[in-house]
Amino acid sequence: MNSKSLEERVEVFGKNFDTSVRAWVSNDRSLNFLRTTSARLILSTITVLALYGIPAYQMFYRGVSIWLYVGALVLCVLLQKLSIRFAFDDDSQIDEYQHERRNRAYRRAYKRVATILALAIILVAENGFSLKQSLGSGFRYSFDLGSENWVFLGVFVCGLFVVQKYLSWGIKGESRAE
Amino acid sequence: MGRKSKQEEERVANRIEELRTQAGLSRQELADQVGVHYQTIGYIERGEYSPSLVLALKIAAVLDKSVEQVFQIEEDK
Numbered sequence: 001m002n003s004k005s006l007e008e009r010v011e012v013f014g015k016n017f018d019t020s021v022r023a024w025v026s027n028d029r030s031l032n033f034l035r036t037t038s039a040r041l042i043l044s045t046i047t048v049l050a051l052y053g054i055p056a057y058q059m060f061y062r063g064v065s066i067w068l069y070v071g072a073l074v075l076c077v078l079l080q081k082l083s084i085r086f087a088f089d090d091d092s093q094i095d096e097y098q099h100e101r102r103n104r105a106y107r108r109a110y111k112r113v114a115t116i117l118a119l120a121i122i123l124v125a126e127n128g129f130s131l132k133q134s135l136g137s138g139f140r141y142s143f144d145l146g147s148e149n150w151v152f153l154g155v156f157v158c159g160l161f162v163v164q165k166y167l168s169w170g171i172k173g174e175s176r177a178e
Numbered sequence: 179m180g181r182k183s184k185q186e187e188e189r190v191a192n193r194i195e196e197l198r199t200q201a202g203l204s205r206q207e208l209a210d211q212v213g214v215h216y217q218t219i220g221y222i223e224r225g226e227y228s229p230s231l232v233l234a235l236k237i238a239a240v241l242d243k244s245v246e247q248v249f250q251i252e253e254d255k
Contacts, residue, residue: 085215095214097227174217 019090026085026093034083037173043083044171047076051159055152066151073159080166083173088165101169108168113160189252195223197241197248212236 025031033039050072058064087094087102094102145153198208198219205223209216212233221227222237229237238245 095218096230096233097218097221098215100227175220 019092022086022090022093025082031082032174034079035085035174037171040083040171040173043076043079044167047080047163047167050076051156051163055156058152059149062148064152066148066155069152069155073155073163077162077166080163080169084166084169087169105165105168105170109164112168113164116160189225190228190249191225191252192222192249194219194237194241194248197243198223201241203240208237208240211240 034043050069054064054069054072058069081089085093085098087098088105091099194208198205203211205219206216209219212219213236214233218227218229222229234245234249238248241248
């Protein structure tokens, strides 16, 4: 009985704490420098570089730590969340303009992810088909990246889904408060 | 020849900034009273976003005007 009430109290405390922190971060003006158009442009560029650049570097040169990739993506997502006032996280904290912009970002993100995945599948299939054509019918195409690169690919696919909505939010930032 | 986009079809002009200034309200104060973010008031004032009917009614009520006095459909030039 006691442990249940303690659990409930901890849950309520956690929920309230989370909501308060989000509300504070969303409305605090000291973070407005992250919300301007130039800040969003820089942030989006860094996010794209982290998402595609790090695995591309790993594919060609190797030796990149997976934790560097994960850490870079987590940092980018955190900064993106602050930049758009947690618009994807909590419905109760956003108004109708942010709601509309968020829905538009979701639509764009779905299209982009679908396009990128379709292109990747076509590229892999086409690559295998061309090799088979040139090397004859005895050729067996195997898509072997090596275990390390498979992990990078897995993180990339997860990152693609998580990050795309923030990139699709757009670079248009907020104007100065009056 | 093609269909006009929703934005082109529904250009809504407004007098929020003028009326807000007359009422001595800042964007933040107006935003707090109608329950939106102050940035949203800025987007509406600049015509970058057309508010919902509910929000338009709330803004008009705070400014003590009718909706027609605050918002008008812009004539095509």
